[in-house]
Amino acid sequence: MNRRLRRNNSIAIGVVRGMVLLLVALLVWMIVLMLSKGWSELTRGGFYTSVPNIGGPGGGIGPQLFNTIYVLVLSMLIVLPIGLAGGIFFAEYAGTGRVTNLLRRASETLATLPSIVVGLFGYAFFVQATNSHPSRLAAALSLTVINLPYVVRISEDALRALPPALREGSLGLGATRWQTVSRVLVPAALPALITGAIIAAGRVFGEAAAILFTGSNFSLTAHSNYSLNPFDSGDTLAVDLYVFRIQAEPNVVTDARQYADGVAAVLVLAVLLFNVGARLLGRAAVRRLQRTA
Amino acid sequence: MTAIERIQEPVALSPVPQPPRPANRVTPEAVTSAVDSPALKMSVHNLHCYYGDFLAVRNVSLEIPAGKITAIIGPSGCGKSTVLRSINRMNDLVPGFRATGSIMLDREDILGPTSDAIAMRRRVGMLFQRPNPFPTSIFDNVAYGLRIAGRMPKKQVAEIVERALERAALLDEVKDRMDRSALGLSGGQQQRLCLARALAVDPEVILMDEPCSALDPIATLRIEDLMRELAGSVTQIIVTHNMQQAARVSDATAFMLMGEGRAGELVEIGPTVELFRNPRDRRTEDYITGRFG
Numbered sequence: 001m002n003r004r005l006r007r008n009n010s011i012a013i014g015v016v017r018g019m020v021l022l023l024v025a026l027l028v029w030m031i032v033l034m035l036s037k038g039w040s041e042l043t044r045g046g047f048y049t050s051v052p053n054i055g056g057p058g059g060g061i062g063p064q065l066f067n068t069i070y071v072l073v074l075s076m077l078i079v080l081p082i083g084l085a086g087g088i089f090f091a092e093y094a095g096t097g098r099v100t101n102l103l104r105r106a107s108e109t110l111a112t113l114p115s116i117v118v119g120l121f122g123y124a125f126f127v128q129a130t131n132s133h134p135s136r137l138a139a140a141l142s143l144t145v146i147n148l149p150y151v152v153r154i155s156e157d158a159l160r161a162l163p164p165a166l167r168e169g170s171l172g173l174g175a176t177r178w179q180t181v182s183r184v185l186v187p188a189a190l191p192a193l194i195t196g197a198i199i200a201a202g203r204v205f206g207e208a209a210a211i212l213f214t215g216s217n218f219s220l221t222a223h224s225n226y227s228l229n230p231f232d233s234g235d236t237l238a239v240d241l242y243v244f245r246i247q248a249e250p251n252v253v254t255d256a257r258q259y260a261d262g263v264a265a266v267l268v269l270a271v272l273l274f275n276v277g278a279r280l281l282g283r284a285a286v287r288r289l290q291r292t293a
Numbered sequence: 294m295t296a297i298e299r300i301q302e303p304v305a306l307s308p309v310p311q312p313p314r315p316a317n318r319v320t321p322e323a324v325t326s327a328v329d330s331p332a333l334k335m336s337v338h339n340l341h342c343y344y345g346d347f348l349a350v351r352n353v354s355l356e357i358p359a360g361k362i363t364a365i366i367g368p369s370g371c372g373k374s375t376v377l378r379s380i381n382r383m384n385d386l387v388p389g390f391r392a393t394g395s396i397m398l399d400r401e402d403i404l405g406p407t408s409d410a411i412a413m414r415r416r417v418g419m420l421f422q423r424p425n426p427f428p429t430s431i432f433d434n435v436a437y438g439l440r441i442a443g444r445m446p447k448k449q450v451a452e453i454v455e456r457a458l459e460r461a462a463l464l465d466e467v468k469d470r471m472d473r474s475a476l477g478l479s480g481g482q483q484q485r486l487c488l489a490r491a492l493a494v495d496p497e498v499i500l501m502d503e504p505c506s507a508l509d510p511i512a513t514l515r516i517e518d519l520m521r522e523l524a525g526s527v528t529q530i531i532v533t534h535n536m537q538q539a540a541r542v543s544d545a546t547a548f549m550l551m552g553e554g555r556a557g558e559l560v561e562i563g564p565t566v567e568l569f570r571n572p573r574d575r576r577t578e579d580y581i582t583g584r585f586g
Contacts (some may be wrong), residue, residue, distance in 0.1 A: 170427070173441065174442065176411055
């Protein structure tokens with residue numbers, strides 16, 4: 001019996017270890033593959049800053065990089081306040097009840113929508129219904145739809161994870177609910193909120209489907225501007241990757257394949273950086289809160 | 294008398310046999326007259342507490358003398374914390390909680406429909422079972438109650454913070470690191486910080502819910518010393534499952550027990566020395582002599 005238990009135990013541990021190994025191997029393989037394929041572009045001078053070279057090889061991703069960051073910042077500016085407010089509502093004010101459950105269900109359903117559906121919705125709603133054209137604002141709004149349930153969720157979880165004693169300590173001093181939330185709970189939850197926000201930003205960075213119809217102009221010729229007008233359209237890196245690999249505009253950029261490899265490598269690196277950055281910043285925030293030295 | 298001397302002082306925990314006397318329960322008339330008596334700070338009158346349908350506390354009446362320390366003792370689950378947390382309406386936060394009866398703070402019924410819980414909690418502070426400093430600096434912790442109450446000149450805030458830390462016997466230990474995180478303090482220091490935080494808003498009453506249960510004996514004695522020093526200027530109510538603590542520190546003691554249907558009931562209340570030496574109720578005698586509980 002004892003021997004059998006021990007054998008089962010080592011089998012279980014072996015299986016679990018194998019799974020983890022597989023996961024890590026997959027990730028490492030993907031990163032290595034993408035980086036090695038895109039290496040020549042990653043290390044090429046001017047790749048990050050110059051404009052796409054229409055009709056020839058050796059263009060850069062400058063405008064797309066700019067557009068990506070622009071759309072990212074814009075959508076975070078919209079989604080973070082709304083999402084935090086939603087999280088505060090669910091964690092501190094909503095309580096339990098039918099309406100709360102309905103709202104929560106709605107938020108969770110929104111989270112499961114495929115991003116291409118959100119993209120089409122964004123096209124119908126932010127572009128067609130407003131009698132407008134694809135723009136970076138419409139793209140940011142579509143990304144907001146994708147990220148909102150996620151930001152609500154991380155905000156709610158971050159607040160709920162705080163010890164109830166903090167809440168009681170504040171209320172026990174005669175603070176109002178809102179004072180407790182804004183002066184004690186949100187600052188205390190800041191490390192988790194920062195981590196969540198950066199991961200949300202990473203999702204924006206890699207999102208293509210939602211921007212395809214709402215922000216893209218499908219034309220590399222319009223890439224060359226660095227305008228700050230949110231009503232201008234603009235491709236992001238992820239959209240371009242799609243455009244280059246599927247449509248592979250060979251007559252526009254002659255080395256489309258290599259170019260796309262470079263874009264893919266940049267995306268992988270960026271998302272990796274976002275995740276590592278989120279962790280480091282979150283940890284730094286915790287240390288700041290608990291500064292003892 | 295120092296804490297060490299006090300703890301070494303023999304406390305007569307074994308009751309002297311006495312002829313049975315009628316239990317001195319608080320009658321409604323007594324409460325009514327007591328409200329007018331300047332010596333009473335608070336009085337609890339026919340308090341019933343419910344969590345949903347569950348009756349947790351049945352018909353408790355207590356008189357809390359001004360400037361004295363009243364201890365509430367009893368075994369786990371006897372409702373002593375529920376009573377305490379009703380006194381500053383902390384249980385309002387618990388979904389389904391309901392309290393009937395009246396709790397007078399001076400001449401105001403804090404369970405009454407017009408009572409303002411937030412204003413009341415500024416007058417009735419609370420110290421919790423585990424120290425719960427906010428994850429901010431030592432200074433900001435103590436200043437919190439002042440800042441939420443409204444604008445105040447910085448210099449005045451600093452003065453009050455310093456005085457509160459002084460009263461909580463913490464100033465010497467923290468005066469050169471007021472801007473460091475409160476989380477870097479030891480458990481005992483944190484609890485004294487929480488006391489300072491409560492004292493900063495100059496409360497008339499401080500409720501303490503087993504304030505030393507997470508502290509080592511030395512830190513416990515420091516808190517008890519402080520309680521004695523504050524007696525006179527602040528009315529204190531302490532819930533403790535530690536009978537020696539109640540005997541050491543309190544002027545009056547209330548004994549509660551789980552009664553019919555697991556509802557907590559008051560067995561008796563009286564001057565601490567008398568309750569421990571000559572308990573009127575058989576159940577009190579059994580409890581303090583360790584025959585059950």
